[in-house]
Amino acid sequence: MFSERIMNNQLGLDKVGQVVRLLGWVQRRRDHGGLIFVDLRDRSGIVQVVFGPEKMGEGFSNAESLRSEFVVSIQGQVIARPEGMINPNLATGTIEIVAGALEILNGAKTPPYYLVDQVEVDETVRLKHRYLDLRRPEMQAVFKTRHQVTQIMRNFFDKQGFYEIETPMLIKSSPEGARDYLVPSRVHPGEFYALPQSPQIYKQLLMVGGMEKYFQIARCFRDEDLRADRQPEFTQLDIEMSFVEVEDILPMMEQLMVRIFSETMGKSVVTPFPRLTYKEAMDRFGSDKPDMRFGMELTDVGDLVAKTGFKVFANAVANGGSVKCICAKGCSGMPRREIDDLAKYVSTYRAKGLAWIVMAEEGIKSPIAKFFTEEEMNALIERVGAETGDIIFFVADTYLVVSEALGHLRLELAKRLSLIPEDTLNFLWVTEFPLLEYDEEQQRYIAIHHPFTAPMDEDLLLLETEPLKVRAKAYDMVLNGIELGGGSIRIHRRGIQEQIFSALGLSPEESVDKFGYLLEAFEYGTPPHGGVAFGLDRLIMLLTGKDNIRDVIAFPKTQSASDLMAHAPSPVADKQLKDLHIVTKIEAAGIK
RNA sequence: GGCCCCGUGGUGUAGUGGUUAACAUGCCUGCCUGUCACGCAGGAGAUCGUCGGUUCAAGUCCGAUCGGGGUCGCCA
Numbered sequence: 001m002f003s004e005r006i007m008n009n010q011l012g013l014d015k016v017g018q019v020v021r022l023l024g025w026v027q028r029r030r031d032h033g034g035l036i037f038v039d040l041r042d043r044s045g046i047v048q049v050v051f052g053p054e055k056m057g058e059g060f061s062n063a064e065s066l067r068s069e070f071v072v073s074i075q076g077q078v079i080a081r082p083e084g085m086i087n088p089n090l091a092t093g094t095i096e097i098v099a100g101a102l103e104i105l106n107g108a109k110t111p112p113y114y115l116v117d118q119v120e121v122d123e124t125v126r127l128k129h130r131y132l133d134l135r136r137p138e139m140q141a142v143f144k145t146r147h148q149v150t151q152i153m154r155n156f157f158d159k160q161g162f163y164e165i166e167t168p169m170l171i172k173s174s175p176e177g178a179r180d181y182l183v184p185s186r187v188h189p190g191e192f193y194a195l196p197q198s199p200q201i202y203k204q205l206l207m208v209g210g211m212e213k214y215f216q217i218a219r220c221f222r223d224e225d226l227r228a229d230r231q232p233e234f235t236q237l238d239i240e241m242s243f244v245e246v247e248d249i250l251p252m253m254e255q256l257m258v259r260i261f262s263e264t265m266g267k268s269v270v271t272p273f274p275r276l277t278y279k280e281a282m283d284r285f286g287s288d289k290p291d292m293r294f295g296m297e298l299t300d301v302g303d304l305v306a307k308t309g310f311k312v313f314a315n316a317v318a319n320g321g322s323v324k325c326i327c328a329k330g331c332s333g334m335p336r337r338e339i340d341d342l343a344k345y346v347s348t349y350r351a352k353g354l355a356w357i358v359m360a361e362e363g364i365k366s367p368i369a370k371f372f373t374e375e376e377m378n379a380l381i382e383r384v385g386a387e388t389g390d391i392i393f394f395v396a397d398t399y400l401v402v403s404e405a406l407g408h409l410r411l412e413l414a415k416r417l418s419l420i421p422e423d424t425l426n427f428l429w430v431t432e433f434p435l436l437e438y439d440e441e442q443q444r445y446i447a448i449h450h451p452f453t454a455p456m457d458e459d460l461l462l463l464e465t466e467p468l469k470v471r472a473k474a475y476d477m478v479l480n481g482i483e484l485g486g487g488s489i490r491i492h493r494r495g496i497q498e499q500i501f502s503a504l505g506l507s508p509e510e511s512v513d514k515f516g517y518l519l520e521a522f523e524y525g526t527p528p529h530g531g532v533a534f535g536l537d538r539l540i541m542l543l544t545g546k547d548n549i550r551d552v553i554a555f556p557k558t559q560s561a562s563d564l565m566a567h568a569p570s571p572v573a574d575k576q577l578k579d580l581h582i583v584t585k586i587e588a589a590g591i592k
Numbered sequence: 593g594g595c596c597c598c599g600u601g602g603u604g605u606a607g608u609g610g611u612u613a614a615c616a617u618g619c620c621u622g623c624c625u626g627u628c629a630c631g632c633a634g635g636a637g638a639u640c641g642u643c644g645g646u647u648c649a650a651g652u653c654c655g656a657u658c659g660g661g662g663u664c665g666c667c668a
Binding site: 028030031032033034035036037039048050052053067068081082084085087089090093110111112113114116119120121122123124125127175176177178179197198200222223224225226227228230348349350446447448449450451452453548558559560562564 | 593595598599602603604605617618619623624625626627628629630631659660661662663664665666667668
C-alpha cells in the first residue's frame, strides 16, 4: 500500500502532471474555507498540498479535520504553480500537489510547541517530548550527518583491513580515573559489573588475540558531573592496531578526517596536521588543546620581573612559579569595569589576580607601574611587543595556574574581540604528553592519559628519579581548540606495565587483582600496539555547528543525568532489589 | 561539593508590594477558493515550580527545596 510513495524532495517541475502518493505529517494547515493548503512534511522536506472540493468531493470534510502533526497519505497530481504563486523559500516551491485522495493514517494531539527550526522553547519541553523534537528538520539533519559520519568510518576502516569487533558492556570495575557505572549481579550476591568507560583493555587484548586491526563505534559510560559537551553515556570511535608506531597512526587518522569533512561538508582538510608538543602548547597557548586560529600567544616574563619591586611577581618566580602575560591588541580603551570582569573571569581558573598595563595614548596606566623602574618597564614592553593602544594582562602563580588562566583569558578575549575566523578548520596534533601527574588529594601519581600508555623510550630511566618528567607516546587530535580524540602507543611488556603500576602507587597485589588478566596476557607474545579514540558526539557537534552535546544525541540526559522523557533513573520494585541482594540506605532510613 | 543564571495560560514573554495577572502565538467555534507566519470575528485557557517566612497585603521581598542551564572541581 505504501510502496508507490515518493519523497517530498523528489518533487519538482520534472514531475508535473504525474499522480503521486505522499506520506508524512501535517506541518501547517491554512484553511480558506473552500480551499485548504497543507504543508506536508516528511523526512526529506516540505511540499504544499492543495485540497479543493472539486477534486476531493465528499473527502473534503476529511481535509477540513486535518490538524498539526496528523499523519496522512495523500494521492494527488503534481502541478506547476501559477505565475506569482511560486514560493522561493521552499525547495519545492515551484510546484504543488492537487490532492485527489486523503487518508488520515493517524490523528495527533496538538504538540506542546510548533515543530519548526526556530524553536524558542525551554529545552526541558523539548526533552520531555523528544520524539516530537526529532521531527524538526534541524534535528533530522543532525542525525543524517551522524549516520553519514559513521558510515564513512566503517567504510574507511573496512578498506584498510580493520575488523569491527564488539567488546563487552558488562566488565570488571577498575576505576583508574572516572567513576564507574555499576551493575549488580543477581547470581553473584554482593558483586558488581561495571559499564565500560572505554573499551581500552579489551581492545588491547584483541591485539594480543591477533586481530591486528580493530575498530568499534562504542558506547562508553562515565559517572561524572556533566557539561555542555559531556554526557554520562557517549559514543567513541575506538581504534587499535598492532605493529604500529606513532608515525603509522597519525597520518591514517588525518586521512579519516579528510574524508569525513569532504564527504559531509564539502570542506577540504590540509594534511599533514601541524604538531605541537604538550610543552610548547602550554607555553604558547596555555592549553593542551590550543585554538591556533588566532594569535595572542602567552609570553613568559618571569626572568624580567624576578628582581623587581613587585612582590607578587618576584615571589611567584622565587617560589618556582611563573609570571606570564598576553597582549590584547588595540584594547587600551577597555573600560575599567570590563577589566575587573576579566579578573573575575580568570579567578575561576584559580588565578589569584590579574595585573594589567594599559598602553594609552597619554602614557602608561597601570596599578603595578609604580613597582617597576623605567628600564624594567621598557624591557617588559619590548619582550611582549606591546604598542600604544594595547593592554598587557599578567598572571603570576604556579606554571600550570598561570598558563591555564591566561589560556582561558586568551580565548575569552578572542571571543569578545571577534578574533576567531569562522569557517576555518584548524587541525593539529599535540604530542609528547607527560605520562604522569601528581594528585594532591590522593597523594600519589596518576596517569594523565591512562595507565597503559607507553613512556617514551629515552625517558624510561627517569621513571624512578623524576617521574613527572617522563613523556608518553601519547597524542591528541585538536580541531579549533576542541579535543576530538587521543591515543597512544601502549605498553606491551609485563615488566614495564608493572613498573608503571608501581609508579602509580599500586602494589603488586593490587595490580594483579585489578589487571592480572592483562599482565598475564602480556606474557603470551603481545605485539607492539597502539591506537586512538575519537569522541563521535563532539565531532558531530563540530560538523553540525551545535554548541551542545544534547543536540547531537537522539535521547540525551540532562545535566543531572536524568532522562526527562522516560523518567530514568527511577526507584525499582522491592522484588528487584531483593533479587539483586541490594538494600539501599535511603530505603533503610525510610526516605522515599 | 562550590559559584552564577532561569522557573508566570500549551508555548514565548511582560508584570512599581496594592482592583478581575497583560501581550503575542497556539488551541476551539464561525466566516472565507490562492495562502504559504493566510485573513477577519468571537471564545476557552494560569491555584505565577513547591514549601515556609516577612507584611494589613506577595507573581513581586527573604529562606529552603525541586527542576533546567552554564561553569570550577571532577571527567585516566
